[in-house]
Amino acid sequence: MLTRFAPSPTGELHLGHAYSALLAHDAARAAGGRFRIRIDDIDGGRSRESHVAAALADLAWLGLAWDGAPVRQSAHLDAYAAALADLAARGLVYPCFCTRADIAASLAAPHGPAGPLYPGTCRRLTAAERERRRAAEPHCWRLDMGRAAALAGPLRWEEEGQGVRLADPAAHGDIVLARKDAPASYHLASTIDDAAMGVTHVVRGADLIASTDVHRLLQALLALPTPRYRHHALVCGADGRRLAKRDGAATLAMLREKGVDGGALANDLRAGRLPAGYSLRMA
Incomplete structure (x- = not known):
C-alpha cells in the first residue's frame, strides 16, 4: 500500500x-x-x-x-504538458477564451456537482477562429466531455467500505485541464502524479467524492492505473x-x-x- x-x-x-x-x-x-x-x-x-x-x-x-x-x-510540468498534448492530438481538448463573468452571464449554463457548468461556447468555434484567438487572447484548455466520455465508455471505481461505484464524469461538463494562470488543473495534475508516485490508495475528504468521477475518466484516457479510494x-x-x-x-x-x-x-x-x-x- x-x-x-x-x-x-x-x-x-x-x-x-x-x-x-x-x-x-x-x-x-x-x-x-x-x-x-x-x-x-x-x-x-x-x-x-x-x-x-x-x-x-x-x-x-x-x-x-x-x-x-x-x-x-x-517539478512535473513536462508531464502535464505531454498529457495535454496527447489529449489535444486526439481532439479531446479545446482552448477556451471565456471569462468567469462570461460564463456566469450565460443563461444556457446548466448545473453540475460543483455548480454552473460551462455551456460549451468555445467548443463551437471553428479551427481557424481558435488559432486566430489563441495568438492574441489568454485561454485555458477544456476537456470535450461528450467526446471523452463516449471514448472511455462506462467507468467504475472502488470506494473502500462501500464497494464499486459507477463514475459519472459527464455530470461535470467540459472541465478545465489547464488554467490561464497555471499549467494544469487540480484534476489533471493530481491524477498524473498519483499514478507517477505509485499511489495505491487515495485517502481524502468527502468533498472530493465527485471529483473522483473526473479522475477516473482521465485515468482511462491516459492509460493510468486506478487506485482504491477512501473519502472520509x-x-x-x-x-x-x-x-x-x-x-x-x-x-x-x-x-x-x-x-x-x-x-x-x-x-x-x-x-x-x-x-x-x-x-x-x-x-
Missing part, C-alpha cells in the same frame, strides 16, 4: 488537514506500506515556501513520519461548515504556539475526539 498527503502551500494547515494526513499515514502503516508527501505547488501566484516549511513542521509535530523526500508538483468525514467548525484556509480556520501552527501536545492531539483525532466547537461530518 502507498498513500499520500498532498497539501497546497497557499496557507497554513488546520485540523481538517491533520485529520486527513493521519488517516492516510495510519492506513499505510497498518498495512506495512509507505506514506508519501506531495507538495501541490503549481499555483505559482499563491504558493509560498514558508507554507511548505510550516506544513512539514506541523506533520512532524503530530508525530507523522513520511517515506522519501516530499514530491513537488512544480470532514472536520467542521461551530457553524457546521468544513474548515477552509480562505475562511481563516484556526491553524495547527497556532495550536503549536499555544503549547498543545501534537502527539496527544493526533491520538484524539484518531479516536474521533475533536476540540470543543469542532465536529466530523460527511459532505
Whole structure:
C-alpha cells in the first residue's frame, strides 16, 4: 500500500488537514506500506515556501513520519504538458477564451456537482477562429466531455467500505485541464502524479467524492492505473461548515504556539475526539 498527503502551500494547515494526513499515514502503516508527501505547488501566484516549511513542521509535530523526500508538483510540468498534448492530438481538448463573468452571464449554463457548468461556447468555434484567438487572447484548455466520455465508455471505481461505484464524469461538463494562470488543473495534475508516485490508495475528504468521477475518466484516457479510494468525514467548525484556509480556520501552527501536545492531539483525532466547537461530518 502507498498513500499520500498532498497539501497546497497557499496557507497554513488546520485540523481538517491533520485529520486527513493521519488517516492516510495510519492506513499505510497498518498495512506495512509507505506514506508519501506531495507538495501541490503549481499555483505559482499563491504558493509560498514558508507554507511548505510550516506544513512539514506541523506533520512532524503530530508525530507523522513520511517515506522519501516530499514530491513537488512544480517539478512535473513536462508531464502535464505531454498529457495535454496527447489529449489535444486526439481532439479531446479545446482552448477556451471565456471569462468567469462570461460564463456566469450565460443563461444556457446548466448545473453540475460543483455548480454552473460551462455551456460549451468555445467548443463551437471553428479551427481557424481558435488559432486566430489563441495568438492574441489568454485561454485555458477544456476537456470535450461528450467526446471523452463516449471514448472511455462506462467507468467504475472502488470506494473502500462501500464497494464499486459507477463514475459519472459527464455530470461535470467540459472541465478545465489547464488554467490561464497555471499549467494544469487540480484534476489533471493530481491524477498524473498519483499514478507517477505509485499511489495505491487515495485517502481524502468527502468533498472530493465527485471529483473522483473526473479522475477516473482521465485515468482511462491516459492509460493510468486506478487506485482504491477512501473519502472520509470532514472536520467542521461551530457553524457546521468544513474548515477552509480562505475562511481563516484556526491553524495547527497556532495550536503549536499555544503549547498543545501534537502527539496527544493526533491520538484524539484518531479516536474521533475533536476540540470543543469542532465536529466530523460527511459532505
